[in-house]
Amino acid sequence: MKPIDTIALALGLLAATTPTLRAQTNSPAWNNKQCAVVLTYDDAIDVDLDNVVPALDSLKFRGTFYIIGSSPVVTKRLSEWRAAARRGHELGNHALFHPCDGSLPGRGFVTPDHDLSKYTVGRAVDEIRANNTLLAAIDGKTARTFAYPCGDLQIGGVKFYDQLKNDFVAARGVAPALKPAAQVDLSNVDAYSINGQSGQYLIDLVKQAQASHTLLVFLFHGVGGGHSLNVALPAHRQLLRYLKAHEKDIWVAPLVEVAEKIKAEQAGGAAKK
Template identity: 35%
Template sequence: MNKTVLILLLVCLSVCGAQAQISWPDGKKAAIVLTYDDGLKSQRDIVMPQLEAKGFRGTFFLYGQVVKDSDIPEWREAARRGHELGNHSLFHPCLAGTVETSSSSLCRSLECYSVKDMLTEIGMMNSFLYAIDGKKEHAYAYPCGQSVAGGEDYSRPLLDSGLVKYCRGAAGRHVVEDAKTLNFALIPTLPALTGCKADDLIKYVQDALDKHGLGIIVFHGVGGDYLTVDAAEHQKLVDFLAAHSDEIWVGTFSDVLDYVAEQAKK
């Protein structure tokens, strides 16, 4: 190969790689999104005060079956304070055997759903959330991280339906590095499992920093409820993020993904 052509090829590859990297606002090197599933009491009692003390806001994915009338004023007030409320479906359907089945005679497992059924349920939950926070658009998180209804993947039909713009999907340690290749129907996340330690979560945050990427963490209970992470471990993570606020953007799911979507267009 001609030496000049080879040099030009290498330069092109270098430039293309640089363009793929997300350029974060205000000189930040990475973004971290803290998400919380199932609308649990410990999230309102423990998580929100920890976040707000550092000026942070989280994203809380609610499902209709667990939001009691008495909880609605608290969730409405949380949204007013800047926390994001997300759609986690009405009945939290998962594949059979993933979680304990309900005593109800109705089938609530994903095997019993069609894609149309799932989209209808998500649309109904959007209306429920609108009644709480007054917002017409809500992000979505797949219950149990599963996007197959009746044997068919509903992630792309959901995004194409316009019901939601962003879907939090597959679990793993994957950090989002390239806005242009991100599948907004299956955005990866790191689950903080029972007994998870802050050191492990901080390693994930550091990975996002090293890669100038986006990291998304999902919690359930914090200091209580189920799938519980100790409140002190959660506080250590929040403290680390606050100590590095000059280089890490801690934002809500939709705010950060709105920015990433704009980057993907460039």
């Protein structure tokens, strides 16, 4: 065989096998794409509606907004939250009053009325369920996810979410990690908290998720201001543009939808054992 024929044969074999290899690296859990990216925004603040929702809508992306029911931004802008939900954004539960454990270091901002360390498990559960009722009145939905205020999981050593597992599809935490679907803990989904990082840093995280075929959850607060934890508008815009340019390989969806896929994958894996 001539050298040119050998090269042609090799190229032909590569072309024939590439779709198969690509299919093997994509995951049903990630909607048959390389990875899943979830954009979450905490605390129901004005910039969510002023900056984030328009940015996501312009690129036809949908995010998860974790709502504190008592936030004045919920009261004053109820119709806008309802409209965002109609366009496919998830209104997640961030508790009625966002209680955090005031006994921990650096928690001087915690008020006595909403100090989680002074709560009973029953009170925490009741307030979270009351917030679910409020959110259902806004968006008419029953399936949603929860986000632990301040990432606090326990009251007096008891994991309060254990009583809420039937109320939610999943709960988002604050520990940063990239995991395949089989390893995702739906009672404490890992997330990368963003505060001041560059757009390139955000994109590099996405590239890591693509290479490892894992779930990447971003945790934002302020976007272009509005919170002490903040990401600049250009950095956020740079991330969204990268996601849009690579949407054939990256599944961008609200956490409730991604968690449903993960749950199905984990159930299927357990059934095979």
